[in-house]
Amino acid sequence: MANRKMLTLAVNDTVRNVDVATNETLLETLRRVGAVEVKCGCEKGDCGACAVLLDGMAVDSCLTLTHTVGARAITTIKGLGNAEAPHPIQTAFAERGAAQCGYCTPGMIIATQSMLNNDTDTPDEADIRQALSGNLCRCTGYTKIYDAVLESAKVMRDTAAAGEMESVK
Amino acid sequence: MYADFDLLIPEGLNQALGMIAKSKADTDIAPLGGGTNLVVEMRARGKAAATLLSVGQIADLRGIEIADGRVTMGAATTVSDILRHPRMPDVGSALFESAGVFAGQMVRNTATVAGNICCGSPAADLVPPLLALGASVTLQSQRGERTVPLDKYFTGYKTSVRKPDELLTAISWPVPAGKSASRFYKLGRRKGDAITMVGVSVFIEMAGGVCTTVRIALGAVGPCVMRAGKAEAVLLGKAPTAELIEKAASVAEGECAPIDDIRASGAYRKQQVQVLVRRLLNQTIESLS
Numbered sequence A: 001m002a003n004r005k006m007l008t009l010a011v012n013d014t015v016r017n018v019d020v021a022t023n024e025t026l027l028e029t030l031r032r033v034g035a036v037e038v039k040c041g042c043e044k045g046d047c048g049a050c051a052v053l054l055d056g057m058a059v060d061s062c063l064t065l066t067h068t069v070g071a072r073a074i075t076t077i078k079g080l081g082n083a084e085a086p087h088p089i090q091t092a093f094a095e096r097g098a099a100q101c102g103y104c105t106p107g108m109i110i111a112t113q114s115m116l117n118n119d120t121d122t123p124d125e126a127d128i129r130q131a132l133s134g135n136l137c138r139c140t141g142y143t144k145i146y147d148a149v150l151e152s153a154k155v156m157r158d159t160a161a162a163g164e165m166e167s168v169k
Numbered sequence B: 001m002y003a004d005f006d007l008l009i010p011e012g013l014n015q016a017l018g019m020i021a022k023s024k025a026d027t028d029i030a031p032l033g034g035g036t037n038l039v040v041e042m043r044a045r046g047k048a049a050a051t052l053l054s055v056g057q058i059a060d061l062r063g064i065e066i067a068d069g070r071v072t073m074g075a076a077t078t079v080s081d082i083l084r085h086p087r088m089p090d091v092g093s094a095l096f097e098s099a100g101v102f103a104g105q106m107v108r109n110t111a112t113v114a115g116n117i118c119c120g121s122p123a124a125d126l127v128p129p130l131l132a133l134g135a136s137v138t139l140q141s142q143r144g145e146r147t148v149p150l151d152k153y154f155t156g157y158k159t160s161v162r163k164p165d166e167l168l169t170a171i172s173w174p175v176p177a178g179k180s181a182s183r184f185y186k187l188g189r190r191k192g193d194a195i196t197m198v199g200v201s202v203f204i205e206m207a208g209g210v211c212t213t214v215r216i217a218l219g220a221v222g223p224c225v226m227r228a229g230k231a232e233a234v235l236l237g238k239a240p241t242a243e244l245i246e247k248a249a250s251v252a253e254g255e256c257a258p259i260d261d262i263r264a265s266g267a268y269r270k271q272q273v274q275v276l277v278r279r280l281l282n283q284t285i286e287s288l289s
């Protein structure tokens, strides 16, 4: 029998207390508390639309039981950036035409950030294909997405390098 | 609500073993690793064990250690952990190759090694390389601990020697010694995120021009992942000539009994076993000469 318990969840730097059933998925919990930027596609791990970061690493929220999240920080696409202060990956997706209907985009960007965090900040196309192999897009044909990821990785490296120069001065 | 179940989240292994000690069947208390298999299955079937016991968060069960001539992975080690381990290409190259073609990033970040073994799927991609590397699994319960060679673990389609009160806690294999190499190939319908139609892994050790160890493992061509023992015997103790490699490949084809399903026909799978065993044996032996 499912039980319920109050959990403390850290979503995009806001701590919330949420009453959660043991059989609830993180996708269900997040959308229930209003984080509808996390998209529901297949609910079986195939499409990646529901991806969020847990302590900086992407997981499918539809396969994650909320009670197993523990103290890990949850980051959704809104935690990376918004229209006023976009994240470099969001800017590159917009400028390169990598979003059409946009349904896959939150998951694509979360998976990209996770690759940059955990695998490589100098990805080539093979790295990108491997990192995004769990994200489906029905619109773009992927080419513009790969271009945007390559570009944003470069922008982020250049910004980091400029920051280092600044601190040397 | 897709399925009704309670969920236990133990802090350490001892607490987990205490919680599962009363389980008489997997319908009572089932272990939960990353959930990438179990959550999908519960949703499809609309039912679950009465209670799930989450083990993915137990820190002692996660990590890869190389010591005393063995590689040991905790049960909760993820597929991404395998890919990110700097020494994996040397100490388990077939396993490294398999982790690289496994699912998509989010599933790899969550899916555990124990979950891949314990789901019992004949298409589980980590199992052929682990069999080829000569791996054993450790099963633990409050009654004690035992080590089972992986090729004695499965007893049939989704059945194994694991008792309901046991957790799989570790997987280990000898660090490949001498002149040896291993390979894995996954034949799927796409390059990314595909379920395996045929998976083949081989391990060869050579000394003095002859094969001193030969292991050939086949996935998705029988009720469980299997060793092709007769094909291995063709090469063992012999110099691997083109004729013998050809013979081993056709013997391997004869040893498997694949079914027809939505991904491929049995006849196609059988033919591909021959092609892939020959190709991987050639590549492995070439890399050793």
Ligand SMILES: Cc1cc2nc3c(=O)[nH]c(=O)nc-3n(C[C@H](O)[C@H](O)[C@H](O)COP(=O)(O)OP(=O)(O)OC[C@H]3O[C@@H](n4cnc5c(N)ncnc54)[C@H](O)[C@@H]3O)c2cc1C
Residues within 6 Å of the ligand: A044, A045, A046, B030, B031, B032, B033, B034, B035, B036, B037, B038, B039, B040, B055, B075, B101, B102, B103, B104, B107, B110, B111, B112, B113, B114, B115, B116, B117, B118, B119, B123, B124, B125, B126, B166, B167, B168, B169, B193, B194, B195, B196
């Ligand atoms: C989109 C998608 C793509 C996939 N692609 C692949 C693929 O390419 N290759 C592949 O092989 N698989 C694939 N899978 C299947 C799945 O991801 C793997 O089998 C994975 O390794 C399961 O691990 P898990 O930790 O998520 O297991 P879970 O789902 O948590 O558990 C699976 C089974 O193992 C049992 N179990 C877990 N841990 C233990 C333990 N410590 N002791 C005893 N029993 C235990 C559970 O009770 C359950 O029966 C895919 C799944 C999805 C959703």
Ligand code: FES
Residues within 6 Å of the ligand: A039, A040, A041, A042, A043, A044, A045, A046, A047, A048, A049, A050, A051, A060, A061, A062, A063
């Ligand atoms: S909704 Fe989670 S992967 Fe499709």
Ligand code: FES
Residues within 6 Å of the ligand: A098, A099, A100, A101, A102, A103, A104, A105, A136, A137, A138, A139, A140
């Ligand atoms: S932009 Fe429409 S699904 Fe990717």
